[in-house]
Amino acid sequence: MSLRPLRLLAAAALFAPLLAFGQKDGCVDCHNQLDDTLKAPVAAFAADIHREFGLSCRDCHGGNQDTDDIALAKDKTYKGAPSRGQIPLFCGGCHADAAAIRSFNPALRTDQLSQYETSRHGQLLKAGDTKAAVCTDCHGVHGILSARLPKSTTFPWNIPQTCGRCHADKDLMAGYRIPTDQLDEYGASVHAKALFEKKDLSAPVCNDCHGNHGAYPPSASSVASVCRQCHPSAGELFGKSPHKQAFDDMGIGECEACHGNHKIEPPSTAMIGTGEGAVCVQCHDPGSRGFETAAELRRMLDGFTARYGEAEGLLTVARRKGVEVSDAEFNLLGVHTILVSAENLTHGLDAAEVGKSLGEGEKALLEVREAAAGAVEEASFRRRGLAVTTAILALFAVALALKVRRMGRARRGEGSL
């Protein structure tokens, strides 16, 4: 039997990788030899998500990549680089084509272009303002990464910077007469704390409130709907409260009026009431019904919070003294949930409802407080017990020591004892 076919097969298997390695890509080969500006797209494209899906320069820019000749490479299919104004349609060529996208990622949406056209950015671009943001301003050009990757410009914790690159640029924004402090304000917000400190990727960033491809400044009437996406309970309570009609009549954005927009600080009972820092006094004058309700809500919450603090303090003391209080600490978490729930109920402005909720909390709080006080007393009991036991043992030890000494002397015949 001849071994020739086998040898040929072995040779083919050995050299096949070399043949594949030798396949040429004229665009990459040429651009790699050019100056930094023309070389950069090739270098960046190495990590691009389009490349991961097997796309090459030709798929966006057209041309013939199988040749080294520049003239031949720029054949009649060659599109080159689009101008800024052409970019949305250039990307939309594929991304708005459901049939084309389906072959790569059937789950990927294809409404980005249509959404963009309704956005403020899209409207400005259509009106001829080429400074308006286009796809590449947010996603990058040749080094586009999946939004699921932490290094992507559209990964949640990079989005504030991505938007802020333009919106915090005073020179760029001067022509649009919009503020440029949103990025700084967002950085000081409770949402930014959740995102950057707790690494909570569900915390809202710019696009969660403004939209992404269809980004548009929310109107006063839509702010509440935006906030309700994450805070439905507060929204529902507000909707039933007397504030709803009043705010609608005055054309005030519901949540924004008290909590602000970009710089939304951690909510606290300090916002409620009639004292310094309370938002209620922005509208309610002393003596008015609203003023009285605000004072009543604050009084109830302050009283509960103070008792909560006392119980928490007692538990801390007991724990520090070595008493096991994890059950009581767990129950205190339940009380805290009731407190948060009561604070949320203030959106309904119904003092009776808040009082009812706090009343339930008081029962649980009392149990925790009793457990905590018992634990502190237990710590004192232990110390008293130790003192008494040590005293008895010390007396026993002294008696033993005297006995041992007496026996030693007796053995040595030093005394008659």
Place this chain on the structure above:
Amino acid sequence: MAKGAARAVWKFLDDRFLISTLLGFAGKKTVPEHGRSFWYFFGGICLFLTGIQVATGGLLLLYYTPHVDAAHESIQFIMGGVKFGWLIRSVHSWTANILIGMMFVHMFSTFFLKAYRKPRELTWVTGFLLLVLFMAFGFSGYLLPWNELSYFATRVGTDIAGSLPLVGKGLKTVILGGPEVSQATLSRFFWFHIGLLPVAALTLVAVHVLLVQTLGMSKPIGERGTREIPFFPDFLYKDALGWTVILVLVGVLCVFLPWEVGTKADPLASTPLGIKPEWYFTFMFSTLKIIPAHILSLEGEKLAILGFMAGGLLWMLVPFLDRRARRGEKSPLFTWVGLALAAYIVVMTVLTYAVPSL
């Protein structure tokens, strides 16, 4: 009438248990008294602490549940819900640690006094095996609360056992009852801790104490013409004085530093930083951390483990190796080896806590 009944009971018991013979032996038993007889007390302290371990361990069994879903909760209940449960558990945990410390002191004092020499070779061997057994007690007991530290320390400890040449993988599987620390591990550690190890340890304690009682205390080499004091009651009173001091120390520790419950183990969580075993294993643990990856083309870690095993074996066989001591002569070489080993253990243990990044 009452006296007559008591005499009858005494005679009944004496005829069956030879109590008068034992009391006669105890009455004649003496202990040498000299400048270094202080070190004799550590054996008694170890026995006293062992008794406390048995008593408190038995009480903990009334409430402890050896299941991954209930072990931590049962410890929490013992510490918070059971009357004096905190005291029983804290005494058990603190005395376990003090006991191992005292065993080290007892072993090294015996070593430096050369008390292992003929005819007490087996007293030394049983004592060394008892230390190994009590370290196994500590290792198995550490996991039982099923908290974060104990869970990951067990994982680290069994990984070390798993890196032993040839038998490592199989040994690790046997210890863990599978590839990971799990319910199977908790079940067998519990069984080791309350079944196998107590039987083995109490048998060895009985042999050890019997040897001490029959052979008596060893006098240091060169100690001539020393006085003897009666074991009952003179030496026992002195022993009781030491036990009382230990009891006060344990009480203070339990009240001011009750043994913590910790956070419940989460097998899916990542290993916390700075995880380390119980203090009496740290000298070996730190050695494994600092040893070079390769020594003369051999894996450093495996070499160190084999070194510890060989070292332990040699240490156990010291009475048979130290021929000069056997002849009643001073053996400075062994003294220096013992000093170097003690210094190594102390330095490595201190370094583990003083330099966590070691």
